[in-house]
Amino acid sequence: MQKTAFLFLLLVAGNRLMAQDNSLLQSLDDSLSMQQKHEVVTGTFKATQIVNLPTVESPGKKSLQFMIMHRFGKLNGGSYELFGLDNASIRFGFDYGITDRLAVGVGRSSEDKTFDGSLKYKLLQQTTHQIPVSVSLYGLVTNYTQRYTDKPYLDARYRTAYTTQVIIARKFTRNLSLEVVPAWMHFNLVPTAQDKSDVFAVSAGGRMKFTKRMSITAEYNYLLPDQVVTTSVKSSMSLGIDIETGGHVFQLVFTNASGMVGPYYLAKTTGTWGKGDIFFGFNVTRAFNFKK
Numbered sequence: 001m002q003k004t005a006f007l008f009l010l011l012v013a014g015n016r017l018m019a020q021d022n023s024l025l026q027s028l029d030d031s032l033s034m035q036q037k038h039e040v041v042t043g044t045f046k047a048t049q050i051v052n053l054p055t056v057e058s059p060g061k062k063s064l065q066f067m068i069m070h071r072f073g074k075l076n077g078g079s080y081e082l083f084g085l086d087n088a089s090i091r092f093g094f095d096y097g098i099t100d101r102l103a104v105g106v107g108r109s110s111e112d113k114t115f116d117g118s119l120k121y122k123l124l125q126q127t128t129h130q131i132p133v134s135v136s137l138y139g140l141v142t143n144y145t146q147r148y149t150d151k152p153y154l155d156a157r158y159r160t161a162y163t164t165q166v167i168i169a170r171k172f173t174r175n176l177s178l179e180v181v182p183a184w185m186h187f188n189l190v191p192t193a194q195d196k197s198d199v200f201a202v203s204a205g206g207r208m209k210f211t212k213r214m215s216i217t218a219e220y221n222y223l224l225p226d227q228v229v230t231t232s233v234k235s236s237m238s239l240g241i242d243i244e245t246g247g248h249v250f251q252l253v254f255t256n257a258s259g260m261v262g263p264y265y266l267a268k269t270t271g272t273w274g275k276g277d278i279f280f281g282f283n284v285t286r287a288f289n290f291k292k
Contacts, residue, residue: 041126044134044171045179046215047249047285048095048120050205051238052257052265053181053219056136056169058120059097062290067093067107069260069283071253076276084280091260095120109260112144116261126171136167140262158189163262165203175209185263196227201266207242215242217251221266228267236269240283251283 045055048065059065073087081087093107095118105118117140124135140163143156162185169179181203190197205219217240223233238255256271257264258279271277 038130039128041128041134041171044126044169044177045207046242046244047251047283049251049283050179050207050217050219051240051251051253051255051283052236052260053179053203053205053221053238054120054136054138054165054167055179055205056122056134056167058103058122058136059095059287060289060291061097061100063097064288064290065093065095065285066288067091067095067283067285069093069281071255071258071260071279071281073279074271074276075278075280088281089258089260107261109264111259111264112146114142114144114261114264116140116142126169133168133170135169138165138167139163140165142261142263160188161263162186163266165262176206178204178206180204183262183266185267187263187267192230194229195231199227199267200224203266213244216240217242221257221269223267223269231268232270233267234269234272236265236271237273238265247287249283249285251285253281253283255279255281 045057048055048057048067069091071089073081073084075083077084077086089110091107091109093105095103095105097103101122103120105120107116108114109116119139121137122134123137124131124133126132126134141160142163143160145159163183165181165183167179167181169177171177183201183203185199185201187197187199201221201223203219203221205217207215207217209215219238221236223235234256236255236257238253238257240251240253243250256273256277256279257269258271259265259268271279
């Protein structure tokens with residue numbers, strides 16, 4: 001009788017221990033599953049621009065980014081123009097992270113003496129098991145201040161254009177990231193009644209790392225047809241090499257677009273790669289962190 005009671009107690013205790021173990025394992029599995037679902041994918045792109053095209057990246061909270069974008073003249077200028085090195089256009093830009101999702105920016109381009117202001121908001125962030133893509137909304141306002149003595153009617157309202165882009169990106173592997181970017185632009189003034197005030201474009205770009213600190217980048221910006229009809233506008237294509245050097249990202253670029261902000265590289269590109277209308281240049285990005 002005692003042996004039977006002892007065996008019964010052993011069985012009850014064993015069942016309770018097994019139940020507790022199963023409960024602990026289940027809790028651990030649930031915890032790991034939750035962590036996996038909410039693990040945010042970072043570093044989709046290293047810079048806030050592929051070449052001209054914005055990426056889903058933006059400065060973190062209380063971080064300031066200073067960016068210099070520089071383009072020399074056309075390579076087909078020949079030796080007389082030192083293959084474009086005699087000429088140059090430049091843009092300076094500052095971007096600041098208000099939060100980890102919201103950033104503001106201002107810039108100034110030498111082309112048409114253009115000022116720009118922007119907002120970028122991270123709507124979605126890619127996760128390992130739940131959200132397949134990152135999505136950022138990007139809004140840009142540009143106003144050019146170039147003086148024209150023969151066009152006194154060109155006050156500020158006629159010099160302004162608006163650009164809105166939805167940036168949809170995915171980091172496929174540690175080395176490969178791609179994005180698709182539909183864009184809408186509105187020009188307050190167009191050359192003729194045949195040209196559209198509202199212009200649409202679709203862009204695609206990507207980054208492929210080939211060493212720990214170097215990447216190849218490419219972008220193509222397709223301007224939908226029959227929108228700008230009085231100017232021979234081309235779709236812009238750009239290639240680049242990114243070099244990461246600590247707090248800097250240095251980009252060597254080749255592009256057929258001389259302009260470096262939305263309305264220019266999307267809707268005002270006139271160069272053709274096949275004719276040698278290629279602008280060599282660089283982007284330099286430096287980040288400053290004001291968080292403790």
